[in-house]
Amino acid sequence: MTQPPHTPLHMAPETPEPPKPAHTALHVVRSSGEPDLAAAELAAESFLHALGIETGSESMRGTPGRMARAYAELFSPRPFDLTTFPNDEGYDELVLARDIPLRSVCEHHLLPFVGRAHIGYLPGSRILGLSKLARTLEHFASRPQVQERLTKQVADWLQAQLDPKGVGVVIQAEHTCMTLRGAQAIGSTTTTSTLLGLLRTDARSRSEFLTLTGASS
Numbered sequence: 001m002t003q004p005p006h007t008p009l010h011m012a013p014e015t016p017e018p019p020k021p022a023h024t025a026l027h028v029v030r031s032s033g034e035p036d037l038a039a040a041e042l043a044a045e046s047f048l049h050a051l052g053i054e055t056g057s058e059s060m061r062g063t064p065g066r067m068a069r070a071y072a073e074l075f076s077p078r079p080f081d082l083t084t085f086p087n088d089e090g091y092d093e094l095v096l097a098r099d100i101p102l103r104s105v106c107e108h109h110l111l112p113f114v115g116r117a118h119i120g121y122l123p124g125s126r127i128l129g130l131s132k133l134a135r136t137l138e139h140f141a142s143r144p145q146v147q148e149r150l151t152k153q154v155a156d157w158l159q160a161q162l163d164p165k166g167v168g169v170v171i172q173a174e175h176t177c178m179t180l181r182g183a184q185a186i187g188s189t190t191t192t193s194t195l196l197g198l199l200r201t202d203a204r205s206r207s208e209f210l211t212l213t214g215a216s217s
């Protein structure tokens with residue numbers, strides 16, 4: 001049987017020493033050291049008792065400990081390395097990660113807010129490992145937050161570390177403190193955005209980013 005002709009795909013000769021990816025570590029900085037789970041459990045038990053909630057039943061006996069561990073988990077950012085690569089091809093269009101899941105905790109009520117983030121940038125001399133956009137979001141979300149600050153912290157940090165031509169962050173989230181209690185505005189979501197560099201100042205880039213993220217049509 002005759003074999004189909006091959007079209008060889010010629011690769012460029014490898015450079016003798018391929019450049020290594022660059023890392024900038026984002027390590028956890030806690031204001032007061034590691035969480036004291038035993039103290040948090042005792043406090044959670046007192047808190048529940050003060051609200052008239054008994055914890056004597058078999059199913060609630062572990063609740064103060066679970067509360068302590070659950071909040072400790074929500075407030076434990078995972079350290080990671082911000083891996084970047086040289087932008088050898090000179091890619092100069094938008095890189096956009098859409099619909100990154102977000103969970104954080106509002107600093108006023110310590111109730112969750114959950115939603116989605118769209119994070120994009122216009123590359124300069126380096127491109128970013130894609131997963132690092134989601135990791136950066138998770139890192140800044142893992143502390144008591146307000147949505148405005150979270151949005152800006154993600155954008156400012158990426159701008160400072162990557163030095164791209166522009167950064168854009170859009171976050172849409174439901175704050176359970178205003179949907180499940182209080183105002184009980186069930187189903188409402190809040191949108192915030194931070195645009196830096198060309199994504200802020202260049203009309204075409206700005207419009208493309210806002211259209212692709214659904215923040216403007």
Ligand SMILES: Nc1nc2c(ncn2[C@@H]2O[C@H](COP(=O)(O)OP(=O)(O)OP(=O)(O)O)[C@@H](O)[C@H]2O)c(=O)[nH]1
Pocket residue numbers: 106107108145146147148175177178181182183
């Ligand atoms: N700007 C901003 N406000 C937030 C965020 N998360 C929660 N809040 C608001 O923080 C405010 C706290 O206001 P207070 O009046 O002290 O709290 P409250 O008495 O519980 O008010 P209600 O929630 O209206 O019942 C509320 O309006 C919340 O909706 C956020 O990410 N950004």
Ligand SMILES: [Zn+2]
Pocket residue numbers: 106107108109110111175177178
């Ligand atoms: Zn709140």
